[in-house]
Amino acid sequence: xxxxxxxxxxxxxxxxxxxxxxxxxxxxxxxxxxxxxxxxxxxxxxxxxxxxxxxxxxxxxxxxxxxxxxxxxxxxxxxxxxxxxxxxxxxxxxxxxxxxxxxxxxxxxxxxxxxxxxxxxxxxxxxxxxxxxxxxxxxxxxxxxxxxxxxxxxxxxxxxxxxxxxxxxxxxxx
Amino acid sequence: xxxxxxxxxxxxxxxxxxxxxxxxxxxxxxxxxxxxxxxxxxxxxxxxxxxxxxxxxxxxxxxxxxxxxxxxxxxxxxxxxxxxxxxxxxxxxxxxxxxxxxxxxxxxxxxxxxxxxxxxxxxxxxxxxxxxxxxxxxxxxxxxxxxxxxxxxxxxxxxxxxxxxxxxxxxxxxxxxxxxxxxxxxxxxxxxxxxxxxxxxxxxxxxxxxxxxxxxxxxxxxxxxxxxxxxxxxxxxxxxxxxxxxxxxxxxxxxxxxxxxxxxxxxxxxxxxxxxxxxxx
Numbered sequence: 408x409x410x411x412x413x414x415x416x417x418x419x420x421x422x423x424x425x426x427x428x429x430x431x432x433x434x435x436x437x438x439x440x441x442x443x444x445x446x447x448x449x450x451x452x453x454x455x456x457x458x459x460x461x462x463x464x465x466x467x468x469x470x471x472x473x474x475x476x477x478x479x480x481x482x483x484x485x486x487x488x489x490x491x492x493x494x495x496x497x498x499x500x501x502x503x504x505x506x507x508x509x510x511x512x513x514x515x516x517x518x519x520x521x522x523x524x525x526x527x528x529x530x531x532x533x534x535x536x537x538x539x540x541x542x543x544x545x546x547x548x549x550x551x552x553x554x555x556x557x558x559x560x561x562x563x564x565x566x567x568x569x570x571x572x573x574x575x576x577x578x579x580x581x
Numbered sequence: 582x583x584x585x586x587x588x589x590x591x592x593x594x595x596x597x598x599x600x601x602x603x604x605x606x607x608x609x610x611x612x613x614x615x616x617x618x619x620x621x622x623x624x625x626x627x628x629x630x631x632x633x634x635x636x637x638x639x640x641x642x643x644x645x646x647x648x649x650x651x652x653x654x655x656x657x658x659x660x661x662x663x664x665x666x667x668x669x670x671x672x673x674x675x676x677x678x679x680x681x682x683x684x685x686x687x688x689x690x691x692x693x694x695x696x697x698x699x700x701x702x703x704x705x706x707x708x709x710x711x712x713x714x715x716x717x718x719x720x721x722x723x724x725x726x727x728x729x730x731x732x733x734x735x736x737x738x739x740x741x742x743x744x745x746x747x748x749x750x751x752x753x754x755x756x757x758x759x760x761x762x763x764x765x766x767x768x769x770x771x772x773x774x775x776x777x778x779x780x781x782x783x784x785x786x787x788x789x790x791x792x793x794x795x796x797x798x799x800x801x802x803x804x805x806x807x808x809x810x811x812x813x814x815x816x817x818x819x820x821x822x823x824x825x826x827x828x829x830x831x832x833x834x835x836x837x838x839x840x841x842x843x844x845x846x847x848x849x850x851x852x853x854x855x856x857x858x859x860x861x862x
Contacts, residue, residue, distance in 0.1 A: 427636040430709025430720070435643070437710065437851040443789060445714035483622050484629045485711045487612055487718065487747050487754055490604025494597055533715055538602070539609040542715040543762040543786060552788065553714040 413579045415468050418458050422477055425450035430485060444556040445544075448564055451477060452499055452528055453521075457568070459503050460517055461576035474500050491535035498531070499524045514569065518562070525561050529554060612747060623749045627724075630752040633708045634722065700820040703727055703858040708752060717760035719743075721856060724751045732818050733860040734768075740824040740847030741768065741812065745858065758793065758825070759786040759850050770795060770825055771813040772842065774802030780813055781842065783825070784834075791851075793826060795842040796834055804828055810844050818860055 429450045433440050440446050455474060462468060478496035482489045503520055510516045533549055536542040544553065611618060618626070705723035723729055725748050733745045735755045747754040756765060767782040777800050784796030795810065808828045814821025826844040834841040 423632070427633055427709075429712040430633065431636055433710035433712045434707060434719070437853075441710065441717070441851050443791075445788070447712045447714050449712070480625065480629055482608075483618075483625050484633075484720070485709070485718075486713065486716065487608075487618075488605055489608040489622070490601040493604065494601035497597070529714075532713070535601075535605060536713070536715045539605050541609075541762045543717065543760045543765065544715045544788070548788070549715060557714055 414462055414466055414576070417576070417579055418462060418468050418470075419473065421454050421458070422451065422473060425454040426477055426481065443552065445553045446557045446560045449525060449528055449557075449561055450564070451481065452496065452524060453561065453565055453568070455496065455500055456503055456517075456521055456524060456565075457572045457576075459500065459507070460512060461573050463580060470500055471497055486536075486541070488535075488539040488541060491532060491539070495528055495531045495535070499527055502527060517569070518565070521565050522558065522562065525558055529557060618747060618749070626749040627751050630708060630720070630722070630749070633720070633752075637708055700859045701728075703729060703860075704855065705729075705858060706855050707853055711754075716762070717757040717850070718746070719755045719757065719853060720752055721755055721858075722752055723858065724749045724753045726750055728860075729753050729858055730818070730860060733858050734812070734819045734823060735856050735858050736823060737848045737853060737856055739849070740826060742846075742848045742850050742853060742856065744768075744819070755856070757850050758783060758846065759788075759791075761785045761794075767797075768819065768825065769813050769815045770810050772804055772808050772810045772828060774800065774804050774808075777802055779804065779842075780815070783844075784841065787843070791846070792829060793844040793846055794834070795844055796839065798840060798842070801840075804831060804842060806830060810842075820859060823859065 429448060432448055432450075440448070455470070458468070458470065474496045475493060478493040479489065481492045481496070486492070503524060506516075506520050506523070510520075533542065533544075533546070537546075542549075608618075608622075703723055705721040705727070708720045708722050711718040711720075721735075729745060729748055731745055731748055734741055735743045735745065741758055743755045743757040743760070745753050746756040758768060761767075761784070767784055769780070769782055771778050771780045772795070773779075779802050780799040781795045782797045783793055785794040786792070787794060806828055810825040810828060812819050812821060812823040812825065824847050826846040826848075829843045829845050831840055831842050833839070
């Protein structure tokens, strides 16, 4: 019972830290992240995927509710229009869980799943921004300048943090 | 495959999609038309903002260390440059004071209390930048309690960087001038031509070479490179005379029928730490 609550707590603390770090990193490294090639370190999404990959599957950590909640905060605090990431984050969790039912979890399949998830976030995020008339980038520009670099940056972040985070989850496992 | 397409999941998915589209439409309308977001959203933003202050302290500390090292390296060349500026500064200051006094006297004589150049200023620091690659927005640490209102313009020492789009009690969102989305505010600006003053709107932003585009020009005139572009104070709550940037050239607009003036923004919109929010008096 104690172990369960520790994994639960780890997930939630990490969720909020990654949420805040996303905005702080954007602010701290503006030339790299908001320059000619706009990139976003999707730490919140990355943390969600780590949690699904590494946490004990038998434990119920109410991941859909927390994902929905953090998506709502994300939209409200960062974007200013509700309903974009509120919807995308749970879809990412759904897709990740769905694929994991059919493939074995190892680092290669994890990278594949992660790339699929980031592409979903990028494409649906842009579509949502377009719908709410917030986008300043044309679609062609977005795919030429933002899509590739963002994918690459997130892949690097995912690989660098993969083993440390898996060890962190192992530490709080039975 | 049967799991995903089970009717229960499908129903949740469709309901979620519909709710999401509804939320986007509703909150986009609120963002454009109302001064403040709905109460619950405003409250949530304030609570999240408090957490961000806790995170911002160590983050800004790290930022400052990098900044200090950078400053140390630049000190020599900067010092030389500043020395040359200081000589001129005092004379400009004296002249400025004389002009301000004269201006005040003249205004009194004319019983002219409100002109377009008068404004109020509120200082604020930046909490976070929106993690999005299709939107340019920052969150600042002052809100309605400090007297900030929607559509006020936001400047740094060098020039305009944007306008307020959302006001919460203790924080607010700034849409940068480089964000030229459909619902973005198009700043009304002017630049001095050879014969007349040319008015226009900031109509776009070229991300590849970091240049603003000024379109909807009111007059056809020759405009020199390096001419200064300022706000013209027409419409909205943006005062007159805020510096936008300098002209780098004139080209034909994307539609091919009209001209646009390309402007190099005076303020570095990619690196913002402290801002001043400006409202008409």
